[in-house]
Amino acid sequence: MSTLEELTATPFKTTPDVWVQRLVILSKLVPQPVIVRDVKLKPGLNIVWAEEPESDTDTSDIAGHSAGKTSFCRLLRYVLGERTFANKGNMVAIKKSFPNGYVAAEICVRGSVSAVLRPLGDNRNSYVRKGATIEDLFVDKGEAAYQDNYPEKLGLDALLHDLASSTVVRTNETIKWGHLLAWCTRDQEARFQNVYDWRSPRSESEWPAFRFPKADPLFVMRVTLGLFLPDELKAEETLAEQMKLLEKTEAELERARREPDFWRQHYDSKLRLQLKGFLPSDTGEIEKAPVASDDVTFDLKRFVGKAKYLIDEQVAATQGEVSKTQAQLDAVNEELADGRTELDQLRVLFNVGEKAVAEISAGLKDNEVVRERIAKDGNRVCHYGDVLIGECSYVKNRQQILKGSEVKEVHALEQMEAARTAARTKLTAQHSALVTKIRQLEAKRTEITKEQNRLSGAVRDLQSKSSALDADLAEVVSWKSRVEAPEKYEKLKATVEAIAKMKGAIDTQLVDLNVLLAKHDKNRELLNSLFSAAAKKVLPTTAYDGRVEFADRELSFQITHGGAMTGEAMETLAVLLADISCLIYNSLSKDSLLPGFLLHDSPREADLGLRLYHSYIRFAALLDEHFKKNGGCPFQYILTTTTSPPKNLSNGNLIALRLDASKENELLFRRNLSRPPDSEQLEMLPTPQ
Numbered sequence: 181m182s183t184l185e186e187l188t189a190t191p192f193k194t195t196p197d198v199w200v201q202r203l204v205i206l207s208k209l210v211p212q213p214v215i216v217r218d219v220k221l222k223p224g225l226n227i228v229w230a231e232e233p234e235s236d237t238d239t240s241d242i243a244g245h246s247a248g249k250t251s252f253c254r255l256l257r258y259v260l261g262e263r264t265f266a267n268k269g270n271m272v273a274i275k276k277s278f279p280n281g282y283v284a285a286e287i288c289v290r291g292s293v294s295a296v297l298r299p300l301g302d303n304r305n306s307y308v309r310k311g312a313t314i315e316d317l318f319v320d321k322g323e324a325a326y327q328d329n330y331p332e333k334l335g336l337d338a339l340l341h342d343l344a345s346s347t348v349v350r351t352n353e354t355i356k357w358g359h360l361l362a363w364c365t366r367d368q369e370a371r372f373q374n375v376y377d378w379r380s381p382r383s384e385s386e387w388p389a390f391r392f393p394k395a396d397p398l399f400v401m402r403v404t405l406g407l408f409l410p411d412e413l414k415a416e417e418t419l420a421e422q423m424k425l426l427e428k429t430e431a432e433l434e435r436a437r438r439e440p441d442f443w444r445q446h447y448d449s450k451l452r453l454q455l456k457g458f459l460p461s462d463t464g465e466i467e468k469a470p471v472a473s474d475d476v477t478f479d480l481k482r483f484v485g486k487a488k489y490l491i492d493e494q495v496a497a498t499q500g501e502v503s504k505t506q507a508q509l510d511a512v513n514e515e516l517a518d519g520r521t522e523l524d525q526l527r528v529l530f531n532v533g534e535k536a537v538a539e540i541s542a543g544l545k546d547n548e549v550v551r552e553r554i555a556k557d558g559n560r561v562c563h564y565g566d567v568l569i570g571e572c573s574y575v576k577n578r579q580q581i582l583k584g585s586e587v588k589e590v591h592a593l594e595q596m597e598a599a600r601t602a603a604r605t606k607l608t609a610q611h612s613a614l615v616t617k618i619r620q621l622e623a624k625r626t627e628i629t630k631e632q633n634r635l636s637g638a639v640r641d642l643q644s645k646s647s648a649l650d651a652d653l654a655e656v657v658s659w660k661s662r663v664e665a666p667e668k669y670e671k672l673k674a675t676v677e678a679i680a681k682m683k684g685a686i687d688t689q690l691v692d693l694n695v696l697l698a699k700h701d702k703n704r705e706l707l708n709s710l711f712s713a714a715a716k717k718v719l720p721t722t723a724y725d726g727r728v729e730f731a732d733r734e735l736s737f738q739i740t741h742g743g744a745m746t747g748e749a750m751e752t753l754a755v756l757l758a759d760i761s762c763l764i765y766n767s768l769s770k771d772s773l774l775p776g777f778l779l780h781d782s783p784r785e786a787d788l789g790l791r792l793y794h795s796y797i798r799f800a801a802l803l804d805e806h807f808k809k810n811g812g813c814p815f816q817y818i819l820t821t822t823t824s825p826p827k828n829l830s831n832g833n834l835i836a837l838r839l840d841a842s843k844e845n846e847l848l849f850r851r852n853l854s855r856p857p858d859s860e861q862l863e864m865l866p867t868p869q
Contacts (some may be wrong), residue, residue, distance in 0.1 A: 196776025199816035248848020406771025444659035445668035748787035767814030
């Protein structure tokens with residue numbers, strides 16, 4: 181212990197940033213709270229011991245592993261912000277037993293105490309009340325909290341604000357409180373296999389998992405412990421950008437490699453389908469024909485030629501039909517022109533007849549005017565003959581003429597009117613017939629034009645299909661050559677060259693990072709010294725040692741005995757000592773931001789021998805005692821076990837909770853969860869003294 185005493189003589193921290201001072205299980209809150217279990221915890225070592233029956237003849241139907249150790253750990257994780265408090269099977273059993281149940285806790289976060297209340301049964305909301313006790317929650321629950329904001333309301337998210345990087349630089353994924361909680365509270369199901377494996381899918385904890393299950397947790401460990409030099413972190417960010425670009429370019433390369441074969445198949449299928457449409461009798465041969473062949477068998481090139489020949493024949497026949505429609509159209513247009521000329525002539529004749537009638541009518545009207553004037557002026561004196569106008573021989577002669585013409589004009593007018601009416605009737609009939617004929621010709625011309633357009637479109641479509649056969653054949657040949665000789669494919673060649681260049685830059689960056697890692701850093705030396713001292717203290721001889729390495733930008737903890745040790749026991753012990761060494765380191769380094777809370781659930785079950793296990797527990801107890809002498813323990817370490825602790829520790833204040841698997845009242849929930857109680861049994865649950 182002398183080495184550790186020397187290293188830990190002046191701790192930077194004397195209390196954990198996060199620790200739980202009390203955990204209470206309640207079957208209900210109203211009308212009066214019913215407490216099932218009330219567990220008080222403290223900074224330093226806290227042992228939860230579930231005793232196993234000592235006699236081989238014990239008939240208890242509950243094994244020691246069913247006493248509630250893991251449930252206790254899950255409840256601690258739950259009040260510290262995890263989304264679930266058990267796997268689905270156990271959760272259903274707990275909810276059935278405690279439909280109105282809650283778990284309450286008093287949690288210290290950087291010196292500030294909060295009382296929290298989280299549901300176990302059918303209730304939904306959690307509650308956080310600052311500066312309160314659990315009993316205060318029974319009167320006033322405080323502020324409601326939900327899954328997404330519970331860690332923030334408790335002040336746990338604020339612990340991450342000073343991290344040198346808020347994200348895992350390789351993936352740009354935000355580092356969350358749930359990541360640190362997973363490290364500090366490893367799943368029992370993970371079996372303490374390695375330092376970076378924190379959660380098992382079997383625990384169904386819904387923790388914020390990582391994209392890369394090894395590199396990402398190790399990055400979070402290093403950044404939380406403050407084990408990055410400033411230049412190194414910048415280099416990591418640069419490397420992450422290069423890796424992302426490389427990953428993207430490699431994906432492009434894969435697409436580029438698949439592209440020639442994809443397009444070859446695409447155009448090959450398209451071409452064969454078109455050929456089958458033109459050559460239905462050759463369907464079988466087209467299906468298996470090669471693209472090109474030197475022998476006499478038909479290949480796709482020859483089938484394309486055959487199809488194009490048939491298309492050309494169809495084009496020629498269709499163009500002949502187009503010519504016929506043009507001749508029909510010309511004839512109709514000529515007939516239309518004649519009809520319109522004749523119609524114009526009828527209109528001229530009709531206009532001329534109307535004009536003649538108008539002129540005759542105008543002459544008759546002039547004679548009538550003269551007669552009226554003579555009759556009116558008959559009593560006036562003619563100044564030429566000095567006689568009355570009515571007596572004038574000229575006037576009398578004119579009157580006789582006008583009287584005679586009056587009879588003739590009326591008769592002529594009647595004859596002309598009859599002739600005009602007959603002419604009008606004839607012209608109207610001719611006009612109507614011509615208009616009807618012209619309309620029929622125009623309709624016929626429209627139909628012929630439609631047919632001509634259809635035939636012309638068919639010609640264009642055939643010509644387009646012929647061109648498409650040529651184009652698709654050219655595409656098949658082109659992409660086939662790229663498949664057979666990818667090195668000649670410019671896009672692929674350029675991508676390969678780009679990837680080679682990127683890998684060279686990344687290799688250079690990795691060399692630079694390894695140079696940075698090799699630089700002396702007191703934090704790394706301190707962690708290595710602490711892990712070495714811990715290994716020497718726990719293991720039976722000083723021939724054993726512990727070594728922390730940062731090779732290849734990763735953090736590893738190894739127990740050595742000359743060389744690195746292997747085996748389940750040594751690997752489990754390395755993980756346990758790594759976690760507790762990090763706790764000690766956290767108290768000595770101002771750069772470290774661990775919460776100071778650690779929970780190990782039944783590490784003995786991970787193939788750790790009894791001798792090593794007891795030695796490890798004694799080591800943890802000595803750390804507790806040592807730090808208390810130096811102002812206070814800077815961490816809270818909770819350890820669950822079915823194996824009895826060393827005898828000198830079994831009856832001390834290190835035992836925070838003692839469970840007995842053989843007695844139902846001494847199970848964590850004070851009953852067998854496989855037999856849910858009725859309402860009367862819930863009322864009768866004992867309250868611990």
